[in-house]
Amino acid sequence: MPAKPAPIKKSATKKAAKEKEPTPAPVATPTKAPAEVPAEVPAEVPAEVPAEVPVQAPAAEAAASPAEGGVPVADAPVDAAPFAEDASATPASDAPTLATPAAKPPKAPTPPPAVPTSAPQNLTVEDVQETSVTISWLAPKTIGATGLDGYTVETCKDGAKEWVVANEELTVANRYMIRNLTPGDLLNIRVVAVNVGGRSEPVALPQPVPVHEVLDRxxxxxxxxxxxxxxxxxxxxxxxxxxxxxxxxxxxxxxxxxxxxxxxxxxxxxxxxxxxxxxxxxxxxxxxxxxxxxxxxxxxxxxxxxxxxxERPGPPASVKLVDTWGFNAALEWTPPRDNGNTEITGYIVQKADKKTGDWFTVYDNCHRLSATVSDLIMGNSYSFRVFSQNKVGISEEGTVAKGIATIQKIGIVYKPAQYTEHDFSEAPKFTASLNDRAATVGYTTKLLCAVRGSPTPKIEWLKNQMVIGNDPKFRQISNQGVCALEIRKPCSFDGGVYTCRAKNALGEATVACRLEVKKVIIPEAK
Incomplete structure (x- = not known):
């Protein structure tokens, strides 16, 4: 039969329990520890053994010396087969079972240290009322991996040093109304961002805010x-x-x-x-x-x-005659260098015949930078110019195109007929003679006649066969063959025979009339 474990002495057990009860001492491992572990503990183990005594799975750990508080176990070797029979035969309730040490779990990774966020940004005042102030701000520039829990709004009366928290709970919004204020106070306001790492640096208004009612915004x-x-x-x-x-x-x-x-x-x-x-x-x-x-x-x-x-724009930068065919000419130009500080609304295109030199408008409001001028006259040469136009007006000058468009003659050459020149030379001849007139004293009168001749005859007026000359009383008029003599405010002495004489290199002609100047007689009152 195999040898059974030696019984534990009560006196030694009690003494060891009293000495090692606060802190159990580690069990020493003997050099001759067998691989087998006994399955049961003898019934002689007293009940006074404390529960804090550590029990190790290997038998060698249980065989500690009495001086260290362990339980002495016999050194005799134990056969494996009988020990197994005893372990299977002994129920678990009769004796405590020795526990097997569990493997240690892996250590969790060390989290990064929590860091506060940066300060909120752009704190401004949105509204001020009699008992409230509304402020707004922007989120911090740097928040971090731990996130943002909210904001704390704090106020401090101007001149005081104690800051008072306005919101009992953190606010996650970027806008807050501070209520229940006293009218007339000057408040310093600041906002602090809060997260797991703590409070950020505060952002404060540059000047205190007066609390009062604004009568008219x-x-x-x-x-x-x-x-x-x-x-x-x-x-x-x-x-x-x-x-x-x-x-x-x-x-x-x-x-x-x-x-x-x-x-x-x-x-x-x-x-x-x-x-x-x-x-x-x-x-x-x-x-x-x-x-x-x-x-x-x-x-x-x-x-x-x-x-x-x-102001008015400058002229186009350049105008170019691109092509000429048939009775047409193609033009192109570039926008002006100075548009007058407003957009160009159009261009004016003009043409001029080299024979006359007169300019005529072809397009009044051209919106493109090119144009085709049609219906030109065969055999003539033309010049072109372009004006810029904006809502103020037309450019002072136009840009003339480089080159002249010549419309070539096509087909039969026209030969005008030869005519002898007519001689229009003629001696003076009156086509309308003077008529006798009667005038009233003080009222201007006029004598009229008409004459023709080539070359143009020279006209002279005579009174009673005397040349009138440059007498200021008379005004002599000759226009397109019509001759007139105006007598200004005549008197009774201005009556007589008036003669109109026309002379040129081919001859002379005269015509005469009689003028009678009457005086108005006013009857005497009775």
Whole structure:
């Protein structure tokens, strides 16, 4: 029979339990430890043995020395077969079973350290009321892998040092209304982003916000004609009136293309109701985007005016005669170098015959950069020119095409008939004679006759066979063969015989009449 394990002594067990009860000591492994483990513990093990005593699976660990708190086990070798029979025969409830050590689980990877986010951005005030202030901001530029839990809004009265949290719970929105404020306070406001890593750097408003009721929000009443591009000609005055509302009196600021206005060129006059922009003489450098800003505390309204100062364009850069065929000529040109600060609306094409030199318009409003001029006269030569046109007007000069279009004669050559020149020389001859006239004293009268002759005869007037000459009382008129003598306010002495005499190299002719000047007799009153 195999040898059974030696019984455990009670005195040694109790002494070891008392000495090692707080911290169980590790069991020493003997050098002669067998591979087999006994399956049962003798019944003589007292109940006072504490449960904290560690029990190891190998038998060698159980055979520790009494000095170290272990249980002494006999050194006799144990056969494997009888030990197995005893283990199968002994029920599990009779003695405690020795536990097998479990394998250690793998260690989890170490998470990265949590880092706070960067500060929120662009903190601004949206609205101010009597007991509330509404603010908004943008998300932080850097959030990190741990994400963002929310934002904390904090306020501090101007002059104080203690910051008070306005929202009891974190807000995830980028907009927050701070309520239940005291009118008249000056509040410093800041926002902090919060995540697992803690609080970020705060972003604060640059100036404290006054809490008060705005009686009238600033608002610009932009006229309808200024909502589109405002166009003026070079040299004209610019006088723009911008009405606005706001209480208390708003602060008005003007800028041009993001820069302050040049006070040497632009005058600004601002009242409680409107602001006037005045330019005495506009030029093209005054074109741009003018922005008016009306501000009451932190509330602001803006309006943009697009001003365009225009003038007439320059002529086309070049005009070229491309081809000539039949009774047609093809032209091409390039846009002008200066469009007058506005778009080109069309071109005017003209032609001129070399014989007369007179210009005639062929196309009044051509939208292309080429044109074909038709219906030219055979045998004539033509020049062409082109004008630019915009909404201000036509260019001062036109560009003349390089080259002349000559329309060749085709078919039978025309030979005009030969005629002898007619001699129109003729002695003077009156075609309408003078008639006797009666005139009234003080009323201007006129004598008329008509004469013909070639060359044109020289006309002379005579009174009672005396040449009148340059007497200022008489006015002599001769036009296209019609001769007239005007007698201004005649008197009774201006009556007599008047003669008209026409002379040229071929002869002389005369015609005469009698003029009687009557005096008006006023009857005497009875």
């Amino acid at each position: 600033p608002r610009i009443k932009l006229p309808r004609f200024l909502r589109t591009c405002y166009t003026r000609k070079v040299g004209e005055q610019v006088n723009i009136v911008i009405p606005f509302l706001g209480q208390p009196k708003p602060v008005v600021c003007w800028t041009k293309d993001g820069e302050p206005l040049d006070t040497n060129r632009v005058s600004i006059r601002t009242s409680d109701r409107d602001s006037i922009l005045f330019i005495r003489s506009a030029n093209r450098e005054d074109s741009g985007n003018y922005v008016i800003s009306v501000k009451v505390d932190s509330l602001e309204d803006r309006a943009t005016i697009i001003m365009q100062i225009v």
